[in-house]
Amino acid sequence: MNLFETSRQVTVLGAGMVGVSCALALQAKGWRVTLVDQQAPGEETSHGNAGVLSRSSLLPFNRPGLWQSLPSLLLRQGSHLKIRPSAITHWQWLWRFLWHAKRSSFEVTTVALDGLIQLSSDTHRAWLKRAHVENRLRDTGWLWPYAHTDAFKSGAASREVLQEFGVATEVLNAPALRALEPHLAPSFSHALWVKDAASVDNPRAVVKAYAAQFLEAGGQWVQSKVSVLQQRPSGWQWVDQAGSAHWTPHVVVALGPWSESLLEASQVTANFKVNMGFERGYHRHFQTVEGVSLGRPIYDLSGAYVLSPMKDEQGQDVLRLTTGVELAARDAAPNLQQLESAENSARRVLPMKSAVPHSDWLGSRPTTPDSRPVIGEVPNAPGLWLAFGHQHIGFSTGPGTGVLLSELMSREATSIDPRPFAPDRFEALF
Ligand SMILES: Cc1cc2nc3c(=O)[nH]c(=O)nc-3n(C[C@H](O)[C@H](O)[C@H](O)COP(=O)(O)OP(=O)(O)OC[C@H]3O[C@@H](n4cnc5c(N)ncnc54)[C@H](O)[C@@H]3O)c2cc1C
Incomplete structure (x- = not known):
């Protein structure tokens, strides 16, 4: 050599x-x-x-804007952020992370x-x-649906940034959302369709x-x-x-x-x-109801989950529900509370069969x-x-x-x- x-x-x-x-x-x-x-x-x-x-x-x-929204993120039932006591192990990350907001x-x-x-x-x-x-x-994009006009309005700053960067998006009203994703419950007033x-x-x-x-x-x-x-x-x-x-x-x-x-x-x-910090997140799979499907992942901010249509290892259709952020020590024991709450929210917007046995998963986003x-x-x-x-x-x-x-x-x-x-x-x- x-x-x-x-x-x-x-x-x-x-x-x-x-x-x-x-x-x-x-x-x-x-x-x-x-x-x-x-x-x-x-x-x-x-x-x-x-x-x-x-x-x-x-x-x-x-x-x-993160500082202003922290109280509601921390206190709101079903928020996409949960902090567990063991998060103290990465407090050095946490204060630096907040400082960068x-x-x-x-x-x-x-x-x-x-x-x-x-x-x-x-x-x-x-x-x-x-x-x-x-x-x-x-290549079907992903959807951010909003339950109320106020929730949609609160996303204005993010939409402005996406526009500045030339990210292709389309705002959908309830009928347009229904035409795109006919199986979603009619509980959303608006959605942002991120096409890029x-x-x-x-x-x-x-x-x-x-x-x-x-x-x-x-x-x-x-x-x-x-x-x-x-x-x-x-x-x-x-x-x-x-x-x-x-x-x-x-x-x-x-x-x-x-x-x-x-x-x-x-x-x-x-x-x-x-x-580094660890933004933990869970997933759970659900069998699909015949004739009910999603054309793209949806990110329901108020329900604090992403629901993605997927294929399992056998090639069968499943829906993968992933949760928001749980701040905890990387190796702390799982706490399924966030996953259960996300499942309750998701079931309100799309019919799904029972959870696939043993499909629960926990991972850490390395941040x-x-x-x-x-x-x-x-x-x-x-x-x-x-x-x-x-x-x-x-x-x-x-x-x-x-x-x-x-x-x-x-x-x-x-x-x-x-x-x-x-x-x-x-x-x-x-
Ligand atoms: C709930 C959730 C949803 C997410 N959704 C998205 C999404 O939609 N889109 C997206 O882009 N990202 C998403 N992410 C983030 C994304 O999954 C991670 O950023 C990414 O997978 C990190 O990849 P990685 O290769 O760095 O780490 P990993 O995939 O974890 O790979 C690290 C590897 O190191 C190996 N390893 C560790 N220690 C040792 C050792 N001592 N010796 C040998 N091997 C070792 C492990 O076995 C592992 O294979 C999500 C994350 C979570 C938790």
Whole structure:
């Protein structure tokens, strides 16, 4: 192996949407890539999500106006935000997250996320085709229905931002909504149809199809828990579950909600701390009633859920109900209260059969204080690259992350501005 070949060798830790995307994009640039995960690809957060790919996701949760709406978010029955006592474990994230709910952060974040979302959308489309799973993508947008005119009015600021960014939307009145989604109960006065959006019918299957592409093109796969990461002269060493050490000149940490835990346990990043938070969310599947369907996911803000039409592993139609945010310690025991409340709300707007047995799932959206993922090389740690912190949109923005990271690692001009995602923004806070 010559020197050039050695320097273009990389190990990607984590095979969720983000890690698999990094592996695919690096491989496309001629890197020799090893992908490592303790499970098969796509079994964690990248499996359980709502499968939405939308330009409207440029709006972070911590935006101007969050402070004013906090009392109602915290006190309202059935709110899409629940705070549990164990959330205290990530209070450092919480106060920073709230501090970023201001105009100056919002302006940087919305532009940055929009760039990443658009790059990801183009890349997803190319990869879905290459992996022969383009049939899993539905170009039907997604819907935000509102029960009252007042609720619709309260979304005006968000709609204005979407308009500024040129995101295609249409406001529907009750009859127009009924024409688009005839099976929804007639309880909504308005809806916003976000047309610059698509969705997939099985997120796990998409990650697995991308991973299969990676293997087919000669990528290496190791299934093992990574216990520790250590810096070595001219590279990095990761230790597998059997205690064996593996050397690599470059390593990408793409472990989603577990990324910072590994960095901390390994003590490889002095003077650098992201302070990640965990926005937990649940899902439950329901069998569909014959003749009743949804053409696209709906995001019912007042009911605090997203309902997405999906296919299960046997190809059967199911409805996946996903909940809003539960702030709690990442590994705290599940509390099904939010899921039950979301189910009650959803049943009022669409007939659904019983829940699919054993379908309940809990995952953590990995969120940085400024709602922008961390993509790039850690300062003063050459060869240690990060790709994590994708909050509510990591399924959709994994591919753009992979492309950007592969460009940075190959020292090429980048498709989007990398600075808003650079790890060095977390250096000064420590
Ligand atoms: C309820 C809910 C709904 C969502 N809806 C959407 C949506 O509609 N659209 C969207 O774009 N995003 C959505 N998201 C967010 C999205 O799912 C995440 O941002 C994304 O999946 C994160 O991907 P990831 O690859 O970073 O993490 P993950 O998919 O969690 O992958 C991390 C991987 O690391 C592995 N791992 C962890 N520790 C170790 C270790 N020590 N050794 C080896 N392997 C390890 C895990 O096994 C896992 O495979 C939603 C999230 C939730 C919770």
